[in-house]
Amino acid sequence: MITFIPRDRVSKNWIMIAPILSIAFTIFFGLLIFTFLGYNPLETLYQIFVSPFSRIDRISDILVKACPLIIIGTGLMLCFKSNVWNIGAEGQFIMGALLAGFIALSFPNIETKFFLLITILAGFVGGALWAFIPAILKTKLNVNEILVSLMLVYVAMLFIDFIVRGPLRDPMSFGFPLSKPYPEGALINKIPFPGIGFLGQLHYGILFVLLLTPISWFFVNKTLGGFKINVLGSAPQAAKFAGFKQNSITITVLLLSGGLAGVAGVIEVSANIGQLQPEVSFGYGFTAIIVAFLGRLNPTGILFAGIIIATVKLGADNAQMTMGIPKVVTGLFEGILLFFLLTGETLQKYKIKWSEGKK
Amino acid sequence: MAKKESDILLKATKICKTFGNFVANQNIDISIAKGQIHALLGENGAGKSTLVKLLYGVLQPDSGSIEINNKKISITSPDIARKNGIGMVFQHFSLFPALTVAENILIALDDQIKFNKVVDEISKLSKEWELFVDPLKLVSELSVGEKQRVEIIRCLMQNPSLLIMDEPTSVLTPQEIKNLFKILKRLASSGCSILYISHKLEEIIELADEVTILKSGKSIASINAKKTTTNFLAETMVGKKITELKKTIKSKSKNIAFEVKNLNKLKNHEFGISLKNINLQVNYGEILGVAGIAGNGQVELMEILSGEINCEDNNQIFLDKTPIGKTNINERRKLGIETIPEERAFHATVPNLTLSENTFLTYFFKYNNTKNLISNLLNNPENSLEESKKIIKNNDVRCPETNPLASQLSGGNLQKFILGRSLANNPKVAIFSQPTWGVDIGAATAIRQKLLDLSQHGKAVILISQDLEEIFELSNKICVINEGALSEIFEVRDITATDVGLLMGAKNRENQQMDPIK
Numbered sequence: 001m002i003t004f005i006p007r008d009r010v011s012k013n014w015i016m017i018a019p020i021l022s023i024a025f026t027i028f029f030g031l032l033i034f035t036f037l038g039y040n041p042l043e044t045l046y047q048i049f050v051s052p053f054s055r056i057d058r059i060s061d062i063l064v065k066a067c068p069l070i071i072i073g074t075g076l077m078l079c080f081k082s083n084v085w086n087i088g089a090e091g092q093f094i095m096g097a098l099l100a101g102f103i104a105l106s107f108p109n110i111e112t113k114f115f116l117l118i119t120i121l122a123g124f125v126g127g128a129l130w131a132f133i134p135a136i137l138k139t140k141l142n143v144n145e146i147l148v149s150l151m152l153v154y155v156a157m158l159f160i161d162f163i164v165r166g167p168l169r170d171p172m173s174f175g176f177p178l179s180k181p182y183p184e185g186a187l188i189n190k191i192p193f194p195g196i197g198f199l200g201q202l203h204y205g206i207l208f209v210l211l212l213t214p215i216s217w218f219f220v221n222k223t224l225g226g227f228k229i230n231v232l233g234s235a236p237q238a239a240k241f242a243g244f245k246q247n248s249i250t251i252t253v254l255l256l257s258g259g260l261a262g263v264a265g266v267i268e269v270s271a272n273i274g275q276l277q278p279e280v281s282f283g284y285g286f287t288a289i290i291v292a293f294l295g296r297l298n299p300t301g302i303l304f305a306g307i308i309i310a311t312v313k314l315g316a317d318n319a320q321m322t323m324g325i326p327k328v329v330t331g332l333f334e335g336i337l338l339f340f341l342l343t344g345e346t347l348q349k350y351k352i353k354w355s356e357g358k359k
Numbered sequence: 360m361a362k363k364e365s366d367i368l369l370k371a372t373k374i375c376k377t378f379g380n381f382v383a384n385q386n387i388d389i390s391i392a393k394g395q396i397h398a399l400l401g402e403n404g405a406g407k408s409t410l411v412k413l414l415y416g417v418l419q420p421d422s423g424s425i426e427i428n429n430k431k432i433s434i435t436s437p438d439i440a441r442k443n444g445i446g447m448v449f450q451h452f453s454l455f456p457a458l459t460v461a462e463n464i465l466i467a468l469d470d471q472i473k474f475n476k477v478v479d480e481i482s483k484l485s486k487e488w489e490l491f492v493d494p495l496k497l498v499s500e501l502s503v504g505e506k507q508r509v510e511i512i513r514c515l516m517q518n519p520s521l522l523i524m525d526e527p528t529s530v531l532t533p534q535e536i537k538n539l540f541k542i543l544k545r546l547a548s549s550g551c552s553i554l555y556i557s558h559k560l561e562e563i564i565e566l567a568d569e570v571t572i573l574k575s576g577k578s579i580a581s582i583n584a585k586k587t588t589t590n591f592l593a594e595t596m597v598g599k600k601i602t603e604l605k606k607t608i609k610s611k612s613k614n615i616a617f618e619v620k621n622l623n624k625l626k627n628h629e630f631g632i633s634l635k636n637i638n639l640q641v642n643y644g645e646i647l648g649v650a651g652i653a654g655n656g657q658v659e660l661m662e663i664l665s666g667e668i669n670c671e672d673n674n675q676i677f678l679d680k681t682p683i684g685k686t687n688i689n690e691r692r693k694l695g696i697e698t699i700p701e702e703r704a705f706h707a708t709v710p711n712l713t714l715s716e717n718t719f720l721t722y723f724f725k726y727n728n729t730k731n732l733i734s735n736l737l738n739n740p741e742n743s744l745e746e747s748k749k750i751i752k753n754n755d756v757r758c759p760e761t762n763p764l765a766s767q768l769s770g771g772n773l774q775k776f777i778l779g780r781s782l783a784n785n786p787k788v789a790i791f792s793q794p795t796w797g798v799d800i801g802a803a804t805a806i807r808q809k810l811l812d813l814s815q816h817g818k819a820v821i822l823i824s825q826d827l828e829e830i831f832e833l834s835n836k837i838c839v840i841n842e843g844a845l846s847e848i849f850e851v852r853d854i855t856a857t858d859v860g861l862l863m864g865a866k867n868r869e870n871q872q873m874d875p876i877k
Contacts, residue, residue, distance in 0.1 A: 235710070
């Protein structure tokens with residue numbers, strides 16, 4: 001039998017060493033698996049870990065991919081910290097993108113970039129409204145938010161599919177399910193670097209992350225609102241004793257996380273796609289759940305977790321393109337990475353004791 | 360006391376058990392003779408519960424040996440304990456409220472027996488041992504005493520040679536306790552040994568043959584319970600002289616401080632308690648004790664008195680004759696009403712937050728300034744660092760570091776902190792639920808002294824407690840809560856513990872109305 005005994009104090013050194021060891025173990029087991037499957041192990045590792053960093057434009061691709069993950073993950077952090085289980089960020093992402101898209105397409109000639117403030121706000125409202133459904137059902141009727149938020153993902157997917165095939169389809173799209181292109185004012189541009197030009201797809205949307213992470217850190221650690229979320233998540237009875245209103249906290253965190261997922265949707269579409277199409281998300285809303293937990297539900301952690309997950313995802317794409325390694329194999333590799341990162345995290349806090357004992 | 364080898368049923372030698380760095384049991388020796396009532400005495404945290412869990416196989420010892428009938432065995436699970444004739448009645452019952460008595464017993468049996476046979480067996484045992492319960496009744500409809508009987512019957516079904524009882528009287532009325540003792544004595548004389556865990560001294564002297572005293576995880580004495588006194592036991596258990604409470608008589612005021620009128624509240628979940636027409640009043644300078652067995656509506660009453668839940672009618676609660684039924688908990692704090700719920704961790708405090716953050720928990724509104732929105736936005740737990748230091752210092756809260764997590768404190772120290780946090784607000788009315796429950800004697804005495812001081816400084820105190828001794832020691836007036844209804848209020852000199860016991864156990868108060876003693 002294995003028992004976990006809490007350590008009295010988490011060693012400062014191990015906080016640094018544990019992630020390094022975790023990655024070393026991941027590499028070792030990755031090598032083993034790729035060898036058994038008959039792929040050149042070093043080449044595969046190179047593709048997954050190194051090639052995403054091999055060129056500056058590829059590094060910028062990591063950031064582009066991490067951007068929606070970090071934004072959604074930060075919103076989900078607020079929910080999970082207060083024990084509210086919003087699993088439907090994917091749907092909120094889609095509805096945010098859709099509402100913003102509807103507004104963008106209603107002004108086909110707008111050019112000023114200030115219009116982006118309106119579409120981003122619309123994205124926030126769209127995502128927040130979609131999250132308001134589980135929020136109100138949970139607080140008024142005690143309906144489980146996990147089920148409602150998850151099922152609304154599929155409603156949102158089908159809804160956007162219907163919209164781009166029906167009301168918002170571009171007559172000039174030769175029958176493809178696509179909307180008209182967004183007006184100039186609703187597009188997020190790539191960042192030009194003097195002397196270099198563009199770095200891959202790196203766009204101004206990344207500025208939102210640079211603002212969001214410190215603001216959310218401040219909110220969680222230095223405000224009464226952050227304190228309320230923390231107390232509600234750790235001890236709901238104590239929240240009552242302090243006179244915090246559980247329902248309004250629940251509604252607030254769901255609106256915030258839905259809103260942030262919606263904003264991520266706007267940024268993704270406005271920067272990378274430029275029009276509405278049936279599929280806008282590629283699972284960002286679900287991956288962000290992993291990001292939130294891998295980041296240990298704190299804003300800086302989520303920033304790094306977003307980058308790590310984005311790297312491995314891009315590396316997996318590379319490995320598939322250059323070596324024909326199927327996605328499932330690289331998915332396995334992602335699993336190993338997560339396993340060791342979380343193991344390292346756990347072993348920092350607990351000692352393992354093996355005790356003899358039958359049964 | 361020399362015992363013959365053949366008389367000894369269970370013998371444990373040099374039992375050790377540690378949790379992390381905490382030593383719960385250190386080289387404990389205990390031997391229980393056949394047909395003996397053996398008491399295990401010690402303060403909270405002395406290691407009593409750990410030891411019995413080791414004997415019942417819930418936990419495994421790190422080292423040491425256990426012999427039953429001179430045969431060494433290793434009890435790796437409760438299953439093996441039962442096969443070796445050990446039965447246990449836990450302090451917190453493990454019964455399913457939605458199942459009947461017979462069903463509850465059936466699922467706990469290791470052998471397959473037909474339902475009807477179980478019902479017969481229960482009826483037989485309950486007659487034989489005067490443990491009256493209806494096998495077909497739902498457990499949720501039983502009183503606490505009846506639930507305990509179900510647990511005892513469950514053990515008796517296995518024909519145990521040793522019955523372990525963990526603090527069985529903490530939930531019983533004096534009458535039920537008497538009954539239980541009768542049964543236990545009969546059981547012992549029929550040859551079944553009993554290991555009886557308690558921290559109540561009178562009980563042990565009345566019931567036990569031998570008593571083993573634990574202190575800080577060590578067994579410090581095994582003595583003949585028939586030849587000792589409560590004083591000797593207390594001093595051995597605590598290790599020092601116990602300080603007496605200082606009670607100065609002072610004239611009480613006639614001004615009603617806090618009053619509840621015709622308060623009704625339906626239960627909000629299936630196994631909750633509805634409050635029925637509650638009326639109470641407490642004057643300044645007075646302690647009103649609310650006695651009652653746990654689970655009779657104390658939690659629900661506390662929620663309403665504290666303001667965690669609002670009254671339906673503003674005119675159900677009054678402070679200084681002003682109706683405040685619809686004010687919330689923080690508005691009441693501002694008016695000078697401080698409350699402490701019975702659950703220390705997770706309700707009065709958040710275990711994984713520091714003491715300063717836990718101070719902020721009930722102080723945060725003090726730092727809010729209606730005019731300055733920016734400072735309200737920046738209101739965070741750092742604001743209460745100074746206050747929490749003061750609370751720690753003024754109340755002798757012993758901390759392992761300057762600002763520890765609440766979970767790092769012992770129960771007694773945490774309670775001193777919680778009490779200090781309330782008192783620092785200088786309340787006019789203090790309503791405290793089970794303030795010394797599970798607290799060591801030293802801390803309990805300190806806490807009781809603070810309550811007395813409060814009333815002697817002219818404050819009104821309501822003390823909700825299941826500890827009858829405490830109620831009688833501190834209160835000026837006493838009432839009893841039973842099944843969500845409150846008895847009338849008696850002056851302490853007009854009522855005896857037996858009367859209170861009757862009120863605590865009255866199944867239906869209308870039929871058993873008691874005349875106030877004049």
